Amino acid sequence: MKFSFDEKINKIAEKVERGERLTFEDGLDLFRTEDLNALGKLADFVRRQKHGRVTYFNVNRHFNYTNICVADCKFCGFYRRSRQSDAYTHTVEEGIEIARKAVSEGATELHIVGGLNTKLPFSYYIELFSSIKREFPKLHLKALTMVELDFMARFYKMKDEDLIEELKRAGVDSCPGGGAEIFAEPTRSRICNHKCSAERWLELAGKCHKAGLKTNATMLYGHIETIEDRVDHLIRLREQQDKTGGFQCFIPLAFYPPGTALSHLSGPDGVDSLKTIAVSRLMLDNFEHIKAYWVMLGKRLAQTALHFGANDLDGTITEGSELTQSYSVENGEVKMTKQEIIKLIENAGFEAVERDTLYRKVEKVTA
Ligand code: V47
Numbered sequence: 001m002k003f004s005f006d007e008k009i010n011k012i013a014e015k016v017e018r019g020e021r022l023t024f025e026d027g028l029d030l031f032r033t034e035d036l037n038a039l040g041k042l043a044d045f046v047r048r049q050k051h052g053r054v055t056y057f058n059v060n061r062h063f064n065y066t067n068i069c070v071a072d073c074k075f076c077g078f079y080r081r082s083r084q085s086d087a088y089t090h091t092v093e094e095g096i097e098i099a100r101k102a103v104s105e106g107a108t109e110l111h112i113v114g115g116l117n118t119k120l121p122f123s124y125y126i127e128l129f130s131s132i133k134r135e136f137p138k139l140h141l142k143a144l145t146m147v148e149l150d151f152m153a154r155f156y157k158m159k160d161e162d163l164i165e166e167l168k169r170a171g172v173d174s175c176p177g178g179g180a181e182i183f184a185e186p187t188r189s190r191i192c193n194h195k196c197s198a199e200r201w202l203e204l205a206g207k208c209h210k211a212g213l214k215t216n217a218t219m220l221y222g223h224i225e226t227i228e229d230r231v232d233h234l235i236r237l238r239e240q241q242d243k244t245g246g247f248q249c250f251i252p253l254a255f256y257p258p259g260t261a262l263s264h265l266s267g268p269d270g271v272d273s274l275k276t277i278a279v280s281r282l283m284l285d286n287f288e289h290i291k292a293y294w295v296m297l298g299k300r301l302a303q304t305a306l307h308f309g310a311n312d313l314d315g316t317i318t319e320g321s322e323l324t325q326s327y328s329v330e331n332g333e334v335k336m337t338k339q340e341i342i343k344l345i346e347n348a349g350f351e352a353v354e355r356d357t358l359y360r361k362v363e364k365v366t367a
Contacts, residue, residue, distance in 0.1 A: 069115025133171030177216030209246025222268025281309025
């Protein structure tokens with residue numbers, strides 16, 4: 001029996017078996033195929049070569065310090081203008097209390113991101129990170145996207161390198177992958193005209209890597225982008241990874257339209273999401289980890305994605321994150337217990353491993 005009824009997939013499968021790098025055209029052919037099973041099998045082959053049956057998760061919590069934002073992104077249902085009644089900025093003390101709760105629930109990571117808020121002084125960030133770090137030195141602070149770093153460098157008139165050093169000194173341990181959206185123009189300008197460019201996002205990621213900070217990378221899909229835009233995005237990340245090597249993990253983010261300026265769109269369907277996970281695994285040959293982010297995929301599809309190249313389900317993300325709530329497909333639910341995640345992974349036929357942010361195994365895994 002042939003591997004696939006799609007001859008183009010058979011050719012790509014031979015390349016994958018030989019360990020050859022896939023081209024832009026290959027990426028398009030992978031997205032265009034109707035043989036979802038063959039695509040999944042190919043991505044699963046690569047995933048098992050890298051990780052066997054191991055599937056990672058972590059115990060974490062998200063903290064969004066402010067929802068006030070000047071960026072005005074069309075896909076975002078989280079941000080508010082400062083005059084709106086539900087605009088907020090958390091105090092440093094509130095940040096410490098959220099961190100305390102996270103630690104008491106066994107979290108090893110606090111994921112800290114927020115809006116581009118022109119009312120905040122630079123000292124707010126330094127106090128926030130250093131106070132949390134002083135109180136909870138073992139809690140990993142995965143904080144600030146490249147878009148926030150770009151905003152801070154411009155707004156506080158700092159050199160990128162100095163900014164990164166000061167943040168590191170205050171307690172930032174690594175950076176999340178948000179803000180990448182879609183790199184290709186004109187799509188990027190259409191959905192997030194006031195965000196930094198693709199080149200700037202990649203430049204800052206490279207500078208973080210050089211300063212010893214690991215970062216993640218994301219891609220927002222299922223809105224107005226084309227498959228050419230998606231493949232271009234993956235190849236640009238692959239090229240940056242070749243240069244600076246500090247990306248830990250890639251996370252395709254499924255667009256959730258309700259509450260956004262693009263609410264007339266329907267978002268990606270299940271097949272599209274599985275294809276996107278699988279193509280990411282195959283194109284990003286220099287990324288170790290592909291995360292199926294259950295909050296946006298839904299628990300069931302995220303579980304299925306483990307058979308399409310994903311080897312990480314992200315975290316337990318207990319309540320308290322307004323951003324996460326704004327795009328959760330699980331009826332605004334953003335909580336999964338450790339037992340529930342372990343069960344999802346095991347029922348899919350994989351071995352659940354609790355990791356810290358740097359993908360080190362956390363000992364004492366108990367369901
Ligand atoms: O940059 C915003 C996306 C990102 C919507 O690094 C939306 O481990 C779907 O980057 N529908 C922030 N997506 C979240 C993020 C992330 C999440 C989990 C783990 C990690 C990590 C990073 O969320 C934004 C944007 O791309 N987003 N609004 C929406 N309506």
